[in-house]
Amino acid sequence: MADRVLEVPDLDGLARLLTRELPAALDVPDATLLLWDRKLDSFQVLSSGGAAGQALAPGQMVDAPEARFLLSDGLLLETPTRPPGRSRDGVLVPLLARSGLVGMLVLGARRGRRRRPLRAVEARELSSLAARAALALENHLYQRELIASERMAALGTMAGMLAHDFRGPMTVIRGYAESLADDPGSSAEVRDRARLITRMVDRLDRMTTETLDFARGGRRLARRPLALGAILDELAAGVQAEQPTLELVRDFRVPRDVVAAVDVDKLRRVVSNIAANARDAMGGRGRFHLGAELVPAPPADGGPRLVLTLADEGPGVPPEIRDRLFEPFVTRGKKGGTGLGLAVARRFVEDHGGTLELLPEGPGARFRIAMPVAAPPPRQEEAARR
Template sequence: MAHSLSGRLLLLTILYVLISGALIFLPAMGIAERDILENHILSAELTILPFTTPGQSWPEALRQELLTHANADEVLLRRPYQRDYFQVGALHSKIDRTIDITKAPLWAYTANALECLLRGGGRTLHVIAPTNIKDAQSISIILSESHIRAELITSARRVVWAAAFISCLTGLLVYLSLYYVVVAPVRRFTKAMAYFHANPEDASRILAPSTRADEIGLAERELSAMQKDLYGFLRQKERLAALGTAVSRIQHDLRNILANAQLASDRLTASADPEVKRLAPRLITAIDRAIQLATSTLKYGKAEDHPPVLSLFCLCALMDEIAATMEGRHGYSFANRIAPGTMAKADRDQLYRIILNLLRNACEAAGETGNVEVRASNLESVLAIDIADSGPGIAASLREKLFQPFVTSGRPGGSGLGLSIARDLARAHGGDVVLLASGPQGTVFRVTLPA
């Protein structure tokens, strides 16, 4: 129990109850001793008052009977011209402590009361106080501490019971308040975490946050959002696994189909038609590349791309080759602004895939009447390749997760893998693919490669 939040809260509540009880008990004892001494002074004052009137005599028996109510053994009344002494009980030869009520602070009364309770009441006290008796300056009483101790014990019992009741009631209210305001929501919070952890692929286990506006409510909402994100990632993982399984199943058949297409394309080179001779090399190159991709299963779900094999080649020529494969697909206007002498050091096939993915997206965004432009520049030790289109831009809600798998802009036919594949291939080179700008005037993606 001591290791749980509620158990610790209970222990702390008990500790604070004891501390609050002590804070109530200590000053209460000091006040009790002061009141007890003042009551003794008042009793003595009232007892000797009849005997302070000049010219009156009282029978000795009546005098002794009245003095027994003084609650003191000796009483001394100090006047300017004389001192009146009244002996009620035993005569004390030694004074152990003198207490001046007019000067003693509360902490002194508290210390005296504790000492009296703990060390017994065998001492003799001399108590001095002001008096209301006419023509008298002060009144003093001498008494045994045992009388004070007996009354202090009675007062202490009442104070302990009262302090215990108040402290326990306060502690109970504090405990219940903290339990229902803090502990219970935190316990629900932790149970929800453990429940979701047992099967994070079950959407019904996602925490339904409360409408609380405090920190716990904020934590519930953040946990719920995190669980939803994790659930989405796991669903995405399932899709990737399913995609990898599907690709692995069709890989062998696809490779055989492409091999047959390769044999047929080789025969096209023997054709006398000039247009066939012009297009045949492109067709053969495209089929060879497709066979290579199918052989190594170069799809996102189960792709194992080989490390980049770097070579130095003309970037402008590569761009013309990629643009040629896009001819006739859209009515856009394409401009290759890369200088003819621009060289790139990269894996040519992988850079081909990177730019092809970006260029295909740009062409689809530009539409039938749009413009697509490709530029390249050297920025310090980085080669930057910009692919720009004049399309409507990318929605702000998609920009943060644009490079995640299966995230598409809503155009039909898109798999949502092109940008993810492009970025992974660029990062394998030590570069990156980033969204440079996007708005109503168009979108610009930048590929960076080490120069």
């Protein structure tokens, strides 16, 4: 099997080999392949097989303190610790390549009559396989980044051309709307509608700028201190205004007067993008759940975090795209989609020092946003944008 690892043509095939075929060969109940995200200092589930697949979904972010302990020496150990998603013993296999840690393979422990530690020969074979798997994983990730880079370059060129042609007509529309709004002869209803047109044109202009920034790698935030109550009201109002066919179900469990430093326009766009996907997944109408809570954390970990949960009642995310859902140009099969909505959303959340993840099916699609209430120090915020 160690030789086959280097022959697998793509990342999905490598994940299947390590989480489905390897457990059978080692006579273990399950396996999980985690990717190491240096920027977020956390692990992301790439694939799970066996019992672990019922608890961990592709794309889910997990914390593995046991894995962090092993990183100090990179050794393969059989340990009585608790791997993420399960409460039983297992084997943690760091995947160390030329660039350093690229992932972690978590193998479930044998149970019942099969329970026994790895034999020396099995440990050697597993170490050899891990070395080759790390090299293959690094190569596949590099290839994926290269493809994404080429796509982003093409997007930048296309977005620049569209922005040039798009802004001219929008300027004309805005000018006529302002004239109607300022005309003393216009009725109150006409003036209100003209002002609405102006606001929508301004929003389209901001979206065009943000798309250009995304394609060109620009990362700018306009943070301002706002009470959590006002922030959540703004997010809810955005969903109701932009997705009027959705029934918004709120579950806000936060102190409304706590102040957070956020770019509320970008956060509103994050929620709106997810709500738009929910509308499409549910055939144009249905219930959209927006929840919020304040999770305490020590100052060393960034202080309290605002956690938003967003969920629909549609069919959920297809398994074949769960691990690629936040990549540019990946769509859930809807017509006319650009595939940029969730990629933009994740970038905005990460620019705030937070995380955006897809949770296991529940039913429908469920997303979780966690972000610090306080703005990080300038140097830390700048590092998060790189």
